[in-house]
Amino acid sequence: xxxxxxxxVLLETEPGSGYDLLKxxxxxxxxxxxxxxxxxxxxxxxxxxxxxxxxxxxxQQGKPDKKIYKITAKGIHEIKEWLSQRVEPNKINxxxxxxxxxxxxxSEANLLSELERHISLHQQTLTKLLTxxxxxxxxxxxxxxxxxxxxxxxxxxxxxxxxxxxxxxEAKGMIKK
Amino acid sequence: xxxxxxxxVLLETEPGSGYDLLKxxxxxxxxxxxxxxxxxxxxxxxxxxxxxxxxxxxxQQGKPDKKIYKITAKGIHEIKEWLSQRVEPNKINxxxxxxxxxxxxxSEANLLSELERHISLHQQTLTKLLTxxxxxxxxxxxxxxxxxxxxxxxxxxxxxxxxxxxxxxEAKGMIKK
DNA sequence: TTAAATTATGCAATTAGTTGCATATAATGC
DNA sequence: GCATTATATGCAACTAATTGCATAATTTAA
Numbered sequence: 001x002x003x004x005x006x007x008x009v010l011l012e013t014e015p016g017s018g019y020d021l022l023k024x025x026x027x028x029x030x031x032x033x034x035x036x037x038x039x040x041x042x043x044x045x046x047x048x049x050x051x052x053x054x055x056x057x058x059x060q061q062g063k064p065d066k067k068i069y070k071i072t073a074k075g076i077h078e079i080k081e082w083l084s085q086r087v088e089p090n091k092i093n094x095x096x097x098x099x100x101x102x103x104x105x106x107s108e109a110n111l112l113s114e115l116e117r118h119i120s121l122h123q124q125t126l127t128k129l130l131t132x133x134x135x136x137x138x139x140x141x142x143x144x145x146x147x148x149x150x151x152x153x154x155x156x157x158x159x160x161x162x163x164x165x166x167x168x169x170e171a172k173g174m175i176k177k
Numbered sequence: 178x179x180x181x182x183x184x185x186v187l188l189e190t191e192p193g194s195g196y197d198l199l200k201x202x203x204x205x206x207x208x209x210x211x212x213x214x215x216x217x218x219x220x221x222x223x224x225x226x227x228x229x230x231x232x233x234x235x236x237q238q239g240k241p242d243k244k245i246y247k248i249t250a251k252g253i254h255e256i257k258e259w260l261s262q263r264v265e266p267n268k269i270n271x272x273x274x275x276x277x278x279x280x281x282x283x284s285e286a287n288l289l290s291e292l293e294r295h296i297s298l299h300q301q302t303l304t305k306l307l308t309x310x311x312x313x314x315x316x317x318x319x320x321x322x323x324x325x326x327x328x329x330x331x332x333x334x335x336x337x338x339x340x341x342x343x344x345x346x347e348a349k350g351m352i353k354k
Numbered sequence: 355t356t357a358a359a360t361t362a363t364g365c366a367a368t369t370a371g372t373t374g375c376a377t378a379t380a381a382t383g384c
Numbered sequence: 385g386c387a388t389t390a391t392a393t394g395c396a397a398c399t400a401a402t403t404g405c406a407t408a409a410t411t412t413a414a
Contacts (some may be wrong), residue, residue, distance in 0.1 A: 355395080355414100356413105356414090357405075357412105357413090358411100358412085358414090359404085359410100359411080359412075359413090360393090360397085360409105360411070361408100361409085361411090362407100362408090362409100362411080363406100363407085363408100364405105364406085364407095365404105365405085365406085366404090366405085367402100367403085367405100367410105368401100368402080368404095369400100369401080369402070369403090370399100370401070370402085370404075371398100371399080371400070371401085372394105372397100372398080372399070373395105373396105373398075373399090374396090374398095375395085375396085375397100375398085375399085375405075375413100376393100376394085376395085376406085377390080377392100377393085377394095378392090379390100379391080379392100379406080380385105380389100380390080380391080381388105381389085381391095382387100382388080382389070382390090383386105383387085383388080384385100384386090384387085384388095
């Protein structure tokens, strides 16, 4: 399980609330980690109980109070321990491919429109990632070096989405033929 | 949840045992669905209770009896119903990218050796997929047409792995620099 | 001006998935 | 000759993740 470690790594970079983490997962980091708000809030509670993070409450007018979490020394130690161990390669469960695999039981039009819908989602993701990349590339050398590792993960997102779109184009052609 | 539908789709193509399904997931279909044996056996029980599949027992000498499952008319109906609905795009949770993202807390050597380990796993997967592709390409036109849709999903695996490896090469270069 | 989206959190119940254990033979490799 | 891998299934306990519900003010867009 590494939602735990994903959260620790994010909080090590910068303290934040559950909602902040949620936004990071939903926006920029969605190409490598996804989680619902429930999971994040529950995990933050666990991590606090384990003393891997601590929490300060920030008063806000109107909105509910914001709980700002930050990592502890014990939390940093936990990350380092985790980093020294192997991680499992990514488990893939792709329902769209199941749908295509069994696609002879439905219409070509259905397959094509579903594919089209996914293409547009992936295209949106790619555009978002390229925008982030452009911001990165406009930084000075020092900052580029500082954010080199996150940038490498961003490149995974970009290359992954480009390959997905290339496949989808090929797939569309083959379905029609 | 579409392990259920992944199993139904596989059994629609060809009846088989839980173990047969496990092998399919672990070998050829691992690039689009993964499941442990427990999950498969449990799901087969559920599907049987729902009368979406039925089961014949095949006696074997030495080994435990093999339970051969096949899909029912109700099961086919369930697939068609599912195929008519939208599927969610793939949720990604990639621990290796978390590791790289927080990689400043560990050594470059550690990152590189982990990356190298994953490269070799992905290379193996790609080789396996290309072997399957070659078999497909040597079929006659009629059979190629028949297996067109599964082949499209195979292409996703191939293009996905190739893109992953291209990224990894780039990443290695950047980490060293 | 009214509806919808955003900000911000969390309990409770359920479903999905993993891990550990258990059994038992045959075939393969060292 | 001995260890490992493959064949073949499944219970029980646990952990992880999702879904439904709940609250409540602010900002934004139609």
